[in-house]
Amino acid sequence: MNICLSSPAKFSPLRPSSRVLVPSSPKQPSPSLSLQPPSNPQPLNSRLITAHLDAGRLREAISALDSMAWSGSYPDLVTYALLLKSCIRCREFHLGRHVRRRLEESGIEPDSVVLNSLISLHSKSNDWEEAEEVFWSMGSDKRDLVSWSAMISCYATNNKEMEAIALFLDMLQEGFSPNEYCYTAVIRACSTAKTARIGDAIFGFLMKDGYFDSDACVGCALIDMFVKGRGDLRSSLKVFNKMSERNVVAWTQIITRCTELGHPEEAVNLFVDMLLEGCIPDKFTISAVVSACSDLGLLPLGLQLHSWAMRSGLHSDVCVGCCLVDMYRKCGACGSLSDSRKVFDQMPSHNVMSWTAVITGYAQCDGSKEAVELFLEMIRGPIRPNHFTFASVLKACASSINVETGVQVYAHTVKLGLSTDNCVGNSLVSMFARSGRTEDARKAFESLFDRNMVSYNTILDAYSKNLNSEEAFSLFHEIESMGMGPDAYTFASLLSGAASVGAISKGELIHGRIVKSGLHFNECVCNALISMYSKCGNVEAAFRVFDRMGDKKNVISWTSMIMGFAKHGFSERALETFREMIELGMRPNEITSVAVLSACSHGGLASKGRMYFESMQKDHGITPRMEHYACMVDLLGRSGSLVEAFEFISSMPFEANELVWRTFLGACRIHGNVELGKKAAGMILQKDPSDPAAYILLANLYASSGRWEDMAEIRKKMKLKNLTKEAGCSWIEVKDTIFKFHVGDSSHPQAREIFNELDRLNTKIKKLGYVPNTDFFLHDVEEEQKEQYLFQHSEKLAVAFGLISTPRPKPIRVFKNLRVCGDCHSAIKYISMATDREIVVRDANRFHHFKDGKCSCNDYW
DNA sequence: GTAGGGTTAG
Incomplete structure (x- = not known):
């Protein structure tokens, strides 16, 4: 997208249109009235107060009011009204209440203007009960259209929508005909889901009255009504297009709402329309469009807006600054917050929002x-x-x-x-x-003082992530019984919990509930379903959900599907999906690139991988992160180009972390390169001296090249440092229950049958040509003993249990927390042939589909 | 004297 923001002179605030940017009241030289002794106290004192207010000195004006009261004199009603207005504008509500007390002391009978100001004062300070009291204390002689409007607005802004609507009806009954202020207030009250139907009725009323296309404020309120109460952007756009007076506020509002509802591209298009129509953007508009850029990751337009803001002077506005801080964080390479910080540091003044924006940036990019x-630093300041x-x-x-x-x-x-x-x-x-x-x-x-859906979803997610599905489900039932949910987040959490343990029948159960709740078209839920099915080993079911999403697929849907195919070893299908995504004009993100590179890596497609790595920068503007470098190291290393992989690490623009070195060490282990492996392990331990993974990988490397003494040395070191490796375990879901196995595990109630089955399998597959590969056994013991231990590996136990407890055509799905062992991999290939069963194993790295003696990974993992 | 536009927890 290339949007030319032509020379700033055209939009310069130096020639503002009459409707935008009303300059704040110019500072008048302070009048010297305060030095004059009061000869005629009352009017002069009133004038003194007015003079202070004109000069923006609210506190001095209040002091003048106080000194008058002490001397027993009081200003006139006009002055009271001005004082109240100032208090409201400066949001000094307690001062406003002080003025009210002075007025009551004076015994002067307030007129409608003053009483209306009091309603507004209490409304703005969220004290709707006080406002109500003032409103009803007014006699019907004083209660005019402004009073009604102010009171309706008070209810609407204080979450008393029904009261606002009822009062609007009362007003009609009293014979008042509403003006644009009343409409704006009552429409606001109709901006909740609860009051949406009344909103429709009032909308019909308005169409007849013709207010809605003549007044920008009414139009804006309607836009919000459709967006906020029902997420109906289409009706909002209809209203907007019908408005005859579309000022900068209306444009900004529709642009903002588009971004809020997840259509930042539409927001940018509207911004272009706005410029073409000759409407001049102000600081709010710039903020809104900058936010749209952040969502789109559209740095080029963001940069143009920034430079335009600089030239027009709007960059010094706190609000614009905030959005720019946010934009640089979201559009820049992750972890690089320097531009964002620069904007923050250069802002002439700060408020809570700018501080919060920069803190949020660090909070979300690991900069705790x-x-x-x-x-x-913030709390030391004002x-x-x-x-x-x-x-x-x-x-x-x-x-x-x-x-x-x-x-x-x-x-x-x-x-x-x-x-x-x-x-x-x-x-x-x-x-x-x-x-x-x-x-x-x-x-x-x-x-918690009050619990909403966010509260429930947060704690439910915590249990899901901790694999405590019992607690997660019990919270789910609690949410259901309260009648407030569940919502898309609830289901997404439950699904990710089911996905991480591979509990496919739980996942299917949740899927059923989702359909029942009508959320099966929700993007976030669909994405979670894709991820769940593919992590549970059923990539075809994942594809069905993906396919059914139609044009509702977003970048996360595409990425999840590509990642699903990649992990299952369907590299070509993954790449095909990626190509399709690009053809449809979808923008890939960093994670999509990880998925594509890992598809190449799992498929052994080294040259394609190199090509995609180049293209992600050149064609998609994605700056490679640590994960991408790790993928490339994996790709090169596993395909045997260890030296190239090593050189690749040295050529990285930043220092490689443990992940990269661990990946490289893994490749050294596959290709038995002890020297490079030692180097890699050294680098890892330099960064994290107690990383058990480095020790284990190095020990494995020594073991597989028969260097038992070196291996023993490593073991000793680990013992000395008290490091233990994560115990290997495998599990399988049978009839809704997860059964977990460790090596040689005999704790299962059916252990005897399982071991008998293993013995039978051992004999069968040996006849088919299976030779135990004891290289994968770490301890330096007799061959026969090794073989026996090998045959009790957790993944073999789980497979054997699956075979005896599930009926024939059903595939067996086994999960392992670590990578599958080489001997098990070979044995399971034979088992799939001997038993004519499809066996799916998910290990820490990827999926293995065993069928007819072959594995989908082509022995490359 | 009454109305409107920007950050946020899952």
């Missing part, structure tokens, strides 16, 4: 240290953090190292009276959940 540091700020800081603390800091941050929310906020409470639950402290998460959840 910087996020916390910035927060500490700006108070709000609940958004705390939500982000708590998110930054969501790791086991930082969780104690998080607890202290939370203590701060108690001090500021923000701890009862639902958003803050949920963030606390989430922080504990992400740090793996499920018990604390539960406690925080139990002590």
Whole structure:
């Protein structure tokens, strides 16, 4: 997309249209009235107050009011009205209430203007009961159209939608005919799902009255009504297109709503239309379009907007600055927050939002240290953090190292009276959940002041991630029984829980509930289904969900499907899907690239992999991250080009991390290159001296080249450092229950049958040509003993159990936490032939489909 | 004197 924002002179705020950017009242030289002794106290004092207000000195004006009261004199009603208006504008509500007390003391009978201002004052400070009292205390002689409008608006903005609508009807009964202010207020009250039908009726009313295309505010309210109450962007656009007076606010509003509802491209198109129509964007518009760019990852347009904002001076606005901070974070390479930080540092002034934006940036890009540091800097200054700020800081603390800091941050929310906020409470639950402290998460959840769907989903997700499906399901039933959900997030969490253990029948059960709830067209739910089916070994079922999504597929759907095919070894199909995605004009992201590279890697397609690595930068503008380099190392290393892989690591633009070196070490192990392997292990241990994976891989490498002494040395070191490797285990789901096996495990009630089956299988497959490969056995013991141990590996036990407990045509799906052992891989190939069963094994790395003596990985994993 | 546009927890 190339949008030319022509020279800023054309849009320069130096020649603003009459409708935009009303300059704030120019500062008048301060009048010297205060030095004059009051000769005629009352009018002069009133004038003094007015002079202070004109000069923007609200507090001085209030002091003048106070000194008048002490001397027993009071200003006139016009002055009271002006004072109240200033208090409202400056959001100094307590001062407004002070003015009200002075007025009551004076005994002067307030007129409608003053009373209406009081309604507005209480409305804006969320005190709807006070506003109500003022409203009903007015006699019908004083209660005019403005009073009704103000009161309806008060209800609408204080979550009393039904009261607002009822009052609107009362007003009609009293014989008032509504003006644009009333309509705007009542439409706002109709912007909830609950009041949507009344909104429709009022919409019909408006069409007749003709207000809706003559007044921009009414149009804007309608746009919001359709978007907020029902997510109906189409009707909003219809209203917008019919509006005859489309000012900058209306344009900005529709642009904003498009982005909010997930159509940032439409937002950008509308922005172009707006420019073509000659409407001049202001700081709000620029912010909205910058946000759309962030969502689209459209850095080029973002840069143009930034430069335009600089030239027009709008960049000094806090709001524009905030959105730019956000844009650079979302569009830049991940982990590189320098541009975002630069914008923040250069902003002339800050408010809560700009602080929160920059802290959020770090919180979401693994910069917890910087996020916390910035927060500490913030609280030393004059700006108070709000609940958004705390939500982000708590998110930054969501790791086991930082969780104690998080607890202290939370203590701060108690001090500021923000701890009862639902958003803050949920963030606390989430922080504990992400740090793996499920018990604390539960406690925080139990002590929440009010629980909404986010609260429930957060704690449910924590249990799902911890593979505690019992608790997850019990929460699910609780949500159901309360009648408030479940929603798409609930199902997505349940599905990801089922996916991680490979519980396909649980997954299918959830799928049934999703269909019943009508959420089976939801993108997020569909994506979770694709992921669940493919992680449970049924890639065809995943494809069916994917296919049925039609044009609702987003980049996550495509990426999940590509990743699914890749993990199952269908490299060509993965790449075909990727090509289809590009042809349809879908933009791949970083994760899509990981999926594509891993498809090449699993399929041994080295030259294609190199080609895609080039293309992701050149054609799709994706800067390679650590994961992409790791994929390439995997691809080159596994295909045997160890030296090339090593050189590739040296040529990386940043230092390789443990992941890259571990991948390289894995390749060295496959190709038995002890020297390069030692180098890799050294690099890993330099970065993390207690990484058990490095020791294990190195030990395996020594073992497979028969260097038992070196291997023993490694074992000794591990023992000395008290390092243990994760115990290998395999599991299988039979009739809704997960059965788990360790090596030589005899704890299963049917252990005897399982071992008998294994013996039978052993004899059968040996006749077919199976030769145990004891290289995969680490200990230096007699060959026969090795063979015996080998045949009790957890994956073989699970397969044997699957064979005796499930009927014939059904494929057997086994899961393993580590990578499948080489001997098991070979044995299972023979087992699939001997028993004529399809066996699917998911290991830590990928899927293996065994059928008729062959594996889908072509022995390449 | 009454109305409108931007960040956030899953």
